[in-house]
Amino acid sequence: MTGGVKVYGVAASPFVATVLVCLEEAGADYELVAVDMAARENRSPHHLARNPFGKIPAFEDGELTLFESRAISRYVLRKNNRMDLLGGEGGDLEGSAMADVWAEVEAHQYSPAVSNIVRECVIKQMIGAGERDQAVVDENVERLGKVLDVYEERLSESEYLAGRLVTVADLSHFGFTWFLMTTEYASLVESRANVKAWWERLLARPAVKKVTALMPAPGGVTTTTI
Amino acid sequence: MTGGVKVYGVAASPFVATVLVCLEEAGADYELVAVDMAARENRSPHHLARNPFGKIPAFEDGELTLFESRAISRYVLRKNNRMDLLGGEGGDLEGSAMADVWAEVEAHQYSPAVSNIVRECVIKQMIGAGERDQAVVDENVERLGKVLDVYEERLSESEYLAGRLVTVADLSHFGFTWFLMTTEYASLVESRANVKAWWERLLARPAVKKVTALMPAPGGVTTTTI
Structure with a gap:
């Protein structure tokens, strides 16, 4: 670029x-x-x-x-x-479609649940925005668990969400999942073998390592950084 | 196909x-x-x-x-x-990007507000799922109004959200907006000249007319259809 x-x-x-x-x-x-x-x-x-x-x-x-x-x-x-990361290398219609499906799942099934947990358990504390609402956390932990049950099944069929290769559908999970893993609800990922292995594969990517080096240590974020 | x-x-x-x-x-x-x-x-x-x-x-x-x-x-x-409708005819990077931006705006700014209004004012009644919660409606009418203020400005610059030509970013508004327009909150669209003209341009499209012919008349939907 x-x-x-x-x-x-x-x-x-x-x-x-x-x-x-x-x-x-x-x-x-x-x-x-x-x-x-x-x-x-x-x-x-x-x-x-x-x-x-x-x-x-x-x-x-x-x-x-x-x-x-x-x-x-x-x-x-x-x-x-990097059309490969969009699922569409060589104009692959089915590959693009599967990357799109699982990117939409991230946006409309995963993100709505995980973002509530991360806001209540991490971000509120970071920016001094009041107490954690445990009822909101509990509701979304249950919701995210059901979503991750689908992921566990899906990731028993293929290493990545869209199929054999990593795509933007996987990468799009990075931000919120990184924060989730700093909380006690990391168990939602760790208790599901395929989801855990998938997350570890993502963390091992050189590109992801470069970004995690920029991320705040848990509890070490000032109010000006988020 | x-x-x-x-x-x-x-x-x-x-x-x-x-x-x-x-x-x-x-x-x-x-x-x-x-x-x-x-x-x-x-x-x-x-x-x-x-x-x-x-x-x-x-x-x-x-x-x-x-x-x-x-x-x-x-x-x-x-x-x-129909790469033109994805903004990307001829591999147009900027056109694809603008269609993506406004499709994401629909998904993450417009839809969260309008879907709450449509659920409370239309769908609950259709499926017999209880009374309208007016507080939820009011909160989301205010939220949708702010989103549509941005649309009004954007649509003063170009006929469609992504630019000069219609794209999936516009089409993706169809479902929820059609129901919104059956409620008293149609005024959110009708009170904004550019948004109103944009919606009327969409409604005039032959493809949209074919689908509106399939849509239920307000109040005429049975509990099995949604």
Whole structure:
């Protein structure tokens, strides 16, 4: 990738972290430009011009401005000719479709449950946003367990969610799962042999290791970093 | 598209309706196979083999089985060489990226708000699932209004969300917006000139007209159809 790629956000955001994993997988050069959420810099006119919803990450590649982490990840992989990670190498229709299916599962089944657990157990404490609501945690632990039961079955058939090869459908789980694994609910992953092995395969990837080195140690995040 | 394409679900599901719009846009032949949600047919072993999360739609094209409506729509458009509707005609990286950004906005900003309004104001009544919770409605009407303020600005710059041409990012709004427009909160769309004109452009599309003809009249839906 040519120069001029900027990611606006902080690695401690699960959404930003997942985009960084895709940039590292693509071998792209990029600059991570901090956005101070505690100072509401994400609501500044500069940031709203990049993302009208005031969220992170936002992304620039020269004149092109993008937002929404999953759209950014797809752009980065396409631009760097990593169609394999989109499931579609050689115009493989079925491969693309399976990567899309499991990326949507992440977005609409996994993420809604795990994000509530991570918010209550990690993020609230990080940013001083009040006490954990254990009822919300319990409800979402049950919900995530049911989702992971489906994953356990799926991952008994293939090493990765879309099939034999790793795709963006797997990578998109990185950010929230990294934080989940810092909590007592890591057991949701560890108690399921196939899911555990899958997560360990992801963690062992060089691109993922580069990003985990940027992630905050549990409890070591200041209020300005998320 | 060759024979053997089946969509499992009912047109009265917003998710199914949006897939049908993409099939019609692609000029694909397909069969809509009813799934009786009231009889919990979606939890039957046959359906769970198609979609392990027990939701509709599920989709078959010969030997290939897919689920998650947005993944199905992308497959249908790709298979039928409608890369223009994915924003990527001629390998246009920027066009694909903008279609992806606004498809993600639909999934993560628009849909979470509108789906709560439609559930409370339409679906609960359809399926006899209790009283409308007006507090939930009010909260989501406010949230959807803020999202539509961003749409109003965006649609002052271009006729469609991703730019000059219609894409899946626009089409993906069909199902829930159709139901929203049967409620008193249609004013959220009607009070914003650019959003209103955009919705009317979508409704005028022949593919959309074919699907609206399948949709239930407000209040005319039985408990077996959603």
